[in-house]
Structure formats: structure tokens, C-alpha cells
Amino acid sequence: MLLYALLHLAQVKAVNPKYERLGEPSVTLADLKNFRQLDSRCPGHPEYRWTSGVEMTSGPLGQGLATSVGMAIANRWMGARFNRPGFELFNHDVYALCGDGCMMEGISGEAASLAGHLKLAQLCWLYDNNKITIEGPTDLAFSEDVGARFAAYGWSVLRVSDANDLGALERALQTFKATNDRPTLVIVDSHIGYGAPHKQDTSAAHGEPLGEDEIKLAKKYYGWPQDEHFRVPAEVLEHFQRGMGQRGHALRQAWMALFKGYEAHYPELADQLYRMQHRQLPDAWDKDLPSFEPDPKGLAGRVASGKVLNALARNVPWLIGGAADLTPSTKTRLDCEGAGDFSAQNGAGRNLHFGIREHAMSAILNGLSLSKVRPYGAGFLIFSDYARPAIRLSALMELPVIYIFTHDSIGVGEDGPTHQPVEQLASLRAVPGLITLRPADANEVVEAWKVIAQRHHEPIALVLTRQALPTLDRTQFAPASGLQKGAYVLADAVDSQPQVLLLASGSEVSVCVAAYQQLQGQGIQARVVSMPSWELFERQDEAYRNSVLPPDVGARVGVEQAATLGWDRYVGAQGCMVGMHTFGASAPLAALQQKFGFAPEHVVALAREQVEKSNTIRSQ
Numbered sequence: 001m002l003l004y005a006l007l008h009l010a011q012v013k014a015v016n017p018k019y020e021r022l023g024e025p026s027v028t029l030a031d032l033k034n035f036r037q038l039d040s041r042c043p044g045h046p047e048y049r050w051t052s053g054v055e056m057t058s059g060p061l062g063q064g065l066a067t068s069v070g071m072a073i074a075n076r077w078m079g080a081r082f083n084r085p086g087f088e089l090f091n092h093d094v095y096a097l098c099g100d101g102c103m104m105e106g107i108s109g110e111a112a113s114l115a116g117h118l119k120l121a122q123l124c125w126l127y128d129n130n131k132i133t134i135e136g137p138t139d140l141a142f143s144e145d146v147g148a149r150f151a152a153y154g155w156s157v158l159r160v161s162d163a164n165d166l167g168a169l170e171r172a173l174q175t176f177k178a179t180n181d182r183p184t185l186v187i188v189d190s191h192i193g194y195g196a197p198h199k200q201d202t203s204a205a206h207g208e209p210l211g212e213d214e215i216k217l218a219k220k221y222y223g224w225p226q227d228e229h230f231r232v233p234a235e236v237l238e239h240f241q242r243g244m245g246q247r248g249h250a251l252r253q254a255w256m257a258l259f260k261g262y263e264a265h266y267p268e269l270a271d272q273l274y275r276m277q278h279r280q281l282p283d284a285w286d287k288d289l290p291s292f293e294p295d296p297k298g299l300a301g302r303v304a305s306g307k308v309l310n311a312l313a314r315n316v317p318w319l320i321g322g323a324a325d326l327t328p329s330t331k332t333r334l335d336c337e338g339a340g341d342f343s344a345q346n347g348a349g350r351n352l353h354f355g356i357r358e359h360a361m362s363a364i365l366n367g368l369s370l371s372k373v374r375p376y377g378a379g380f381l382i383f384s385d386y387a388r389p390a391i392r393l394s395a396l397m398e399l400p401v402i403y404i405f406t407h408d409s410i411g412v413g414e415d416g417p418t419h420q421p422v423e424q425l426a427s428l429r430a431v432p433g434l435i436t437l438r439p440a441d442a443n444e445v446v447e448a449w450k451v452i453a454q455r456h457h458e459p460i461a462l463v464l465t466r467q468a469l470p471t472l473d474r475t476q477f478a479p480a481s482g483l484q485k486g487a488y489v490l491a492d493a494v495d496s497q498p499q500v501l502l503l504a505s506g507s508e509v510s511v512c513v514a515a516y517q518q519l520q521g522q523g524i525q526a527r528v529v530s531m532p533s534w535e536l537f538e539r540q541d542e543a544y545r546n547s548v549l550p551p552d553v554g555a556r557v558g559v560e561q562a563a564t565l566g567w568d569r570y571v572g573a574q575g576c577m578v579g580m581h582t583f584g585a586s587a588p589l590a591a592l593q594q595k596f597g598f599a600p601e602h603v604v605a606l607a608r609e610q611v612e613k614s615n616t617i618r619s620q
């Protein structure tokens with residue numbers, strides 16, 4: 001509500017979905033009156049892309065803090081890349097307001113630890129230390145010395161003992177501005193429900209309306225007319241507009257003028273910046289992307305991805321990222337000229353080191369994306385669970401964040417059940433707006449990166465194998481560009497309608513190809529459908545979808561080394577599925593494939609059963 005009220009008072013103007021400004025206020029008084037009601041610009045928690053002036057969607061405690069670290073990293077990176085003498089385009093401070101809840105959540109600790117390490121001096125967190133959460137006073141569950149913790153993280157810790165002491169607040173902010181070697185935490189002691197005589201300093205002031213009587217008493221305390229609602233005196237609007245509104249306007253005008261001069265001096269950089277900010281790609285963004293020769297031994301999805309990522313990074317200078325301490329395993333290091341490592345000393349580095357902090361990493365990616373660089377972050381698929389709340393926010397905010405998840409199945413072998421993802425694919429596919437891509441071979445990986453590069457508003461989970469996959473001979477099989485449609489016919493029945501469909505994604509596609517070849521030898525006409533992305537497939541028209549999965553072919557075998565949840569949509573009522581129903585086991589890959597049925601012979605047997613069953617149904 002504080003944010004909405006400020007947007008209203010400063011008369012921030014709205015943009016429409018095309019980013020045009022039509023002079024309408026972002027938040028009207030009517031929106032404020034309709035707080036939390038359908039279609040109000042004041043939903044229960046502020047939503048990016050819905051209310052102009054809201055810089056990110058917040059609500060899950062701690063996400064905003066970690067995202068602000070991404071914004072501060074972006075600020076430093078963009079400054080190092082784009083600033084030139086006399087043209088300090090990026091040199092702003094990043095502020096985040098937080099409460100006790102944010103301080104308790106683990107993600108804020110991960111993010112603060114990294115921010116301290118990186119000495120992000122332009123980052124300031126203001127901690128509303130009112131010592132009240134939903135269940136009651138914080139000492140029910142929270143008694144550590146937050147200041148000491150942050151000092152240990154390498155932050156400057158300042159204290160303001162009274163939230164109403166504007167002088168002390170101003171001094172704290174000035175100290176922050178003068179500090180150039182570490183981020184700043186300002187711990188501000190405050191009173192929740194300040195001025196409400198019966199509810200101040202109680203959890204009742206947090207989650208429920210004060211009630212008419214208490215509101216009147218609070219208004220009395222403030223010397224405000226007690227019977228008026230939503231009263232905004234004209235002088236208040238004027239005061240805000242003269243202060244915050246005009247200051248913001250003037251700063252923007254000055255920045256635009258600076259950018260005009262920059263454009264004249266550095267047209268190439270200005271063009272890059274413009275494209276980056278508009279989520280456009282450089283003209284030759286797909287130059288020199290590799291293509292891979294057929295090879296039965298093949299290579300791992302992660303290895304192919306590393307090669308494509310590097311080719312792409314040479315063409316797209318604002319593609320930056322890293323991993324949660326798994327760069328060597330996920331093959332996500334950028335080795336192109338000048339890529340370097342981002343650090344306290346090197347703001348221009350394109351390789352970010354997030355440390356073993358998947359959750360903060362993902363929120364930081366959101367902060368980078370909100371700042372318009374194109375970020376990627378990598379880890380093992382199993383640990384996508386550690387990142388999930390921030391992935392969800394990438395999708396909710398419609399940010400084209402790139403998640404690279406390797407070691408995508410029981411294929412991790414000896415690491416065993418703790419590292420074998422089973423339910424993660426289904427859970428990623430369940431996130432609205434997130435595109436999940438699980439390519440089947442090296443050339444599908446190339447196509448996957450083409451899809452990724454061209455996203456404007458959707459996050460992607462690129463799911464890759466640790467183990468080598470055969471590189472299919474595309475003179476024998478359909479081109480890998482079929483990936484763009486989410487699913488495509490890779491190998492088909494010869495001169496007839498297929499008797500059975502074999503559906504798979506990723507590493508199981510080559511299992512199906514081997515089964516297909518065996519079935520051919522046995523006189524059974526099969527079709528292999530590679531299904532790297534359900535989401536992209538669902539966007540195709542019905543005619544295409546039916547051409548890939550003909551409704552009258554009920555004999556179907558789906559094969560995926562993951563939980564089968566959702567596959568019934570494609571294998572249908574009659575079809576069957578080879579999937580995972582346990583957490584896997586620790587053993588060499590070949591033994592696991594046999595044990596869990598991911599062997600061509602097993603697929604062949606099931607396919608034959610399917611054909612027989614469908615013949616019986618037909619003859620009835």
C-alpha cells in the first residue's frame with residue numbers, strides 16, 4: 001500500500017502494453033479504493049507489468065532483496081561496459097525496503113553474503129525493524145543480532161532508532177552514499193500500526209484492517225479529520241509533484257539528453273544499449289552457430305550447449321551469466337575474448353560466480369533481467385527445486401531469464417537418488433509461461449538456443465544431459481529445426497500410416513530411434529516423435545498437432561526418464577508410458593537403463609503390445 005500510495009501521490013504516469021504513455025496516472029484514487037479487487041491496479045501484492053512504476057513483483061518474502069542484488073550487479077556491469085568519460089550512463093543507487101520476514105528467509109542471507117563479497121557499494125537495504133510478524137513478536141522465533149550478521153557479511157551497518165527521525169534517516173542515507181567499498185544495511189526501529197492506540201506494536205496491525213473505530217483514533221492521533229476517507233488534500237499532491245515528481249522528471253530528461261550526446265559520440269555502443277533495453281538482438285546474432293556432424297557416440301547435451309552458448313555470446317555482448325558453483329559441470333563458462341570474471345574488482349566480467357546459492361542466483365537473474373541484460377544461470381536439474389520460487393517469479397514477471405539445468409535424469413548414474421531428478425520436469429512444465437526445452441541431440445541443442453535467443457517475455461528452462469547422446473544423422477532423420485515447433489516427426493513409417501507412435505524427449509529419443517529400427521526389422525511401422533517442448537507444441541495449430549500425433553493412431557509408447565505426470569495427454573487412454581516411479585538408484589548408467597526399462601528392447605516389446613491391442617480394438 002505504501003508503494004501504491006507513493007505512485008499515486010507522485011502522479012506517476014501509466015504506460016500501456018505497448019509502452020506508450022497516454023498521460024493516465026498509474027494508480028488512481030479509484031484503484032486505491034479497489035485495493036485487492038479484480039482489475040484494480042492495486043492487487044494484493046505489487047505486480048510488475050501490471051502497475052506502471054512497480055519495478056518488480058514482490059510478495060514472497062526475501063525475493064525483492066535478492067533481486068535488488070541482481071539490479072546492483074547489472075548496474076555495475078552496465079557501467080563498466082557502457083560508461084565512457086563524460087557519459088556516466090549507469091551509476092545509480094539501488095534501494096530495497098525489507099521487514100523482519102525478509103531477514104528471516106534464507107534467500108536474503110544468500111544474497112547478502114554475495115553482495116558483501118562483491119562489495120556492491122551502491123546497494124542499500126532499509127530494514128523496517130518493527131519486531132512484529134504474523135504470529136506475534138519476532139522473539140517467538142528470531143533473536144539473532146542481524147547487525148552483527150551483516151557486519152560479518154562485509155556490509156556497512158547503520159542504525160536509526162526512530163523511524164520518525166527524518167534527520168537521522170537522512171544522515172544514514174548520506175553515510176550510505178559516501179560509502180564506496182561495501183553495501184549498506186540501515187536498521188530502522190519502527191512501530192507497526194504507529195498511532196493506532198490499541199493495535200500499535202501488535203501483530204493485529206499486520207494482517208487485518210484496523211477497523212473503523214481504531215482508524216478514527218489513529219486519525220485523531222495524526223490530527224486528521226476523522227470522518228473523511230481517502231482524503232488527499234491538493235497541497236499534498238502538489239508537494240509530491242514538486243518534490244519527487246519533478247525531481248524524477250528532471251533526472252529522466254537529463255539522462256535522455258546524456259544519452260543523445262552518447263549516441264553522437266559512440267553510435268555503436270548506443271545501438272547496443274538501445275537493443276539491449278528493448279530486448280532486441282544484434283543483426284548477426286546467429287552468426288557462426290555450430291552444427292554437428294552425425295556421430296553414433298555423439299556428445300553430451302551440456303557439452304553441445306557450452307559450444308552454442310559461447311558462439312551466441314560472441315554475437316550478443318550483453319549475454320552474461322554463470323552457475324551456482326557448477327560452471328565446469330554445466331559447461332556454462334564464457335571463454336570468448338574479454339569475457340572475464342565478474343568480481344569486486346572487475347565490473348565488466350561476463351562470467352558470474354553465484355556460489356552455492358541457487359535460490360539467490362535465480363532471484364539475481366531476475367534483477368539482471370529487469371535491468372535488461374540477458375542473463376543465464378546454471379545448475380543441476382535436481383536443484384531447480386532450490387531455485388523454484390524465483391523461477392516462478394521470472395515467469396510471473398514475464399522475464400526472458402535463461403535457466404540451464406544439466407544432469408537431467410537418472411543418467412547421472414552413480415550419484416544416485418539424491419541427485420536423480422524425477423519430479424522436476426513435471427514441476428517446471430507446470431509453471432505457467434515457462435518454456436521447458438529438453439533437446440534430444442547436439443543439433444536440437446543448437447535449435448533450442450535459437451528459440452531461447454529470440455524470447456522477449458518468457459523464461460526458459462533448458463534441460464540437458466550429463467552423458468553423451470548420439471548425434472542423429474539428419475539426412476536420414478528429419479531436420480532438428482523441428483524443435484522450434486515443440487514436437488516433430490523425427491522418423492516415420494515408410495509409405496504408410498504408422499501403426500504405433502514412440503514419443504520421447506531428450507536422451508530417450510535415441511532409445512526410441514533404436515527401438516524404431518528394431519521394429520522396422522520386425523515389419524512394424526513405427527513413428528518417432530521428438531518432443532523437446534510441450535509448451536511450444538501446444539502453441540501450434542490443431543492441424544499441425546494432429547499431423548504429428550494422428551488422433552486415429554491410439555497405439556503409443558511414451559518414454560521419459562522422469563515422473564509420468566502429464567504424459568497421458570500425449571500417450572492417450574490406450575497408450576503406455578515408460579517413466580520413473582521411484583527416486584532412482586545409484587549404479588552405472590547402463591545398469592539403471594536396464595533396471596528402469598529405458599532400453600530399446602523394452603520399448604519394442606511395449607510397442608508390439610500396443611499394436612496388438614489396437615488391432616484387437618479395431619477388429620471388435
Ligand SMILES: Cc1ncc(C[n+]2csc(CCOP(=O)(O)OP(=O)(O)O)c2C)c(N)n1
Binds near residue numbers: 059062
Ligand atoms: C516466503 C513467504 N513466506 C510467508 C509469507 C506470508 N507472510 C506475509 S507477511 C508475513 C510476516 C512478515 O512480517 P514482517 O516482515 O515483519 O512484516 P510487517 O509485520 O512489518 O508488516 C508472512 C509470514 C510470505 N509472504 N512469503
